[in-house]
Amino acid sequence: MHDIVLPKLRFAKNRLSGESIDRLERRIGDLDDIFSDRAAYAALPADRLVYEVESSFPVPDGTEGGLFLGITYIHPGKVGQEYFMTKGHYHKIRNRAEIYICMEGEGMLILMNEEGTHTWAEKMEPGSIHYINGHTAHRTANTGNRILSFGAFWPSDAGHDYETISQHGFSKILVDQGGIPTLVNKPRL
Amino acid sequence: MHDIVLPKLRFAKNRLSGESIDRLERRIGDLDDIFSDRAAYAALPADRLVYEVESSFPVPDGTEGGLFLGITYIHPGKVGQEYFMTKGHYHKIRNRAEIYICMEGEGMLILMNEEGTHTWAEKMEPGSIHYINGHTAHRTANTGNRILSFGAFWPSDAGHDYETISQHGFSKILVDQGGIPTLVNKPRL
Numbered sequence: 001m002h003d004i005v006l007p008k009l010r011f012a013k014n015r016l017s018g019e020s021i022d023r024l025e026r027r028i029g030d031l032d033d034i035f036s037d038r039a040a041y042a043a044l045p046a047d048r049l050v051y052e053v054e055s056s057f058p059v060p061d062g063t064e065g066g067l068f069l070g071i072t073y074i075h076p077g078k079v080g081q082e083y084f085m086t087k088g089h090y091h092k093i094r095n096r097a098e099i100y101i102c103m104e105g106e107g108m109l110i111l112m113n114e115e116g117t118h119t120w121a122e123k124m125e126p127g128s129i130h131y132i133n134g135h136t137a138h139r140t141a142n143t144g145n146r147i148l149s150f151g152a153f154w155p156s157d158a159g160h161d162y163e164t165i166s167q168h169g170f171s172k173i174l175v176d177q178g179g180i181p182t183l184v185n186k187p188r189l
Numbered sequence: 190m191h192d193i194v195l196p197k198l199r200f201a202k203n204r205l206s207g208e209s210i211d212r213l214e215r216r217i218g219d220l221d222d223i224f225s226d227r228a229a230y231a232a233l234p235a236d237r238l239v240y241e242v243e244s245s246f247p248v249p250d251g252t253e254g255g256l257f258l259g260i261t262y263i264h265p266g267k268v269g270q271e272y273f274m275t276k277g278h279y280h281k282i283r284n285r286a287e288i289y290i291c292m293e294g295e296g297m298l299i300l301m302n303e304e305g306t307h308t309w310a311e312k313m314e315p316g317s318i319h320y321i322n323g324h325t326a327h328r329t330a331n332t333g334n335r336i337l338s339f340g341a342f343w344p345s346d347a348g349h350d351y352e353t354i355s356q357h358g359f360s361k362i363l364v365d366q367g368g369i370p371t372l373v374n375k376p377r378l
Binding site for chain 1: 192193194197199201205207247253254256258284286288290291297309310313314317318322343344345372
């Protein structure tokens, strides 16, 4: 009788394991378009690890009604005064939401409205749960001294629009001001 | 500056807290249609707690692209040899998937195909992650001696079809056979 089977995926010690885990790394050299302080960016080694993502895609990308899940690990660090952070994206299908659950570390979920005019942030700490509404750009920054990790759940047909953020950024950036994570207007280039 | 806000939801000590948590209890008296051993069922007090669900519905039920999340706590117990379990359901929109993550205890995720002809189960234990494909009926049973709890994530337009299960049940039931959780054909009434 093979009608009782073992789970195909496991979460243990803050890592994902099991069948077909997708692993992604983003290093300084991959993040040319997101940090504001160009001189500080250029001074960092291109191979310095900024964040990693472990994901499970149980159905093909684009499947209506399916779900994807992933864990993101952002290393501590700064580019100038700006905290290490993810690229950030809108969903290609704009109304698709996402849920984050913070597991370890401290950080900020940075959000921006669809028009790109308003940026705000939610504090992330172990156990915090974050609902990211559709039509809302999102990125995360590590504001602490150790790894920030969080789980994410999103619809398998959401898709990622990284291009809009690559071109326009968020309307504010999150910087260290005397030890306090603070959202400030982007410096004019 | 109110552009940095605290998280609205938290997960701590295996409970959900924060804004607008929906709490649901199912007692023996609410579960008239799911257990096979009618005499054993009738012998249990109607107010005995079988399971609780804490949920967050950040958008209206039926919203396309949104997500819901919940934590289910199934108490240990049996009705005859059948383990305490949830009602079980298909999603109203049949292709909607769901993800479970087991937090504590031990149990089984019982699954059935859309035609109602094939029932199987996945073992649940702390850290196990379960992808429930669309078109698949699902219920969970506590096979241990303490609470089984798990987090769930599902699309906000999935809906619940409890009626099909209420009328036809699953094609197999999960019973204790000498201490081993075992799927067996339903007894003929």
